Amino acid sequence: MKIKDFMITDVISVTESTSVKELLEILVSNKIGGVPIANDEGKLLGVISDGDVIRYLQPKGRTVYDMFSLVLVSEQEGLEERLTYSLDFPVSKMMRTKEIYTLKPNQELEDALTIFSKHPFKKLPVVNDQQKVIGVISRGDVLRFIYNRIIEK
Template identity: 30%
Template sequence: MGIKSFQGSRRQQQNAVEETPLKVSDYMTTDLITFRPDQSVEEVVESLIKNRISGGPVVNEKNELVGIISEGDCLKQLSESRYYNMPMEKDNVEKRMIRNVETIDGNMNVFDAANKFLQSRRRRFPIVENGKLIGQISQKDILIAAMKLKGQNWK
């Protein structure tokens, strides 16, 4: 009769941890509210308020990411239109969106993603695959992932 090693049971625990989904793609939102470059800023503002979101990706007709527009971009437009006494209807998303959009890899570990959020001070990152927008991860999604993992990994 042999003595059972502690090492065997540790290995089993490590395997359980490795099976836990840790990728950004496991926690990203795929049902996105997106905007078009030719859409009016006024429509964007209405959508942001209605859907209680702070911004969203801008895609072309092929669902390729071309920019991102936020509440701040819309506020800037509102402020300038009032200051210069220009009607809001003439401004569209393409003129106000941020074109150089930083994305995140869907295969990235959620803890690395959390670090990327801290370094960039962004609220959300789009996820692109083969040039097409497939999802978006927010700071809140990362917090949700951490809370789900807490019970399994952290004691």
């Protein structure tokens, strides 16, 4: 079974300049937990998940000095202050650009299972040979595919 047989092709993605506020609106309104970040041509630049946003907003007792806006954020600040401070930031400040796993449409279901079993990712981008995002696959997609095609057949 190939990735292209069950990947979601109606991909919701954002650009590096998308604000945190816009990202949150997209995640909440579409009931999704993350999106790929692509350039104007659709080439994958990074990924961002709800977990990345939460980790960014809760720096676990460390002080963050933001050179861009020259503002000091301390652990004593409340969530509302951190949110207000961060809402207009571009997602490029918190997106992941390293250790991004992708799938190709002609890879096998087992390749997705291997990645999901070894890493805590909830969603993986599917890219073509030019690294353009052409789909996404989530853990839930894999489980639904297994259930519908193997168990319920």
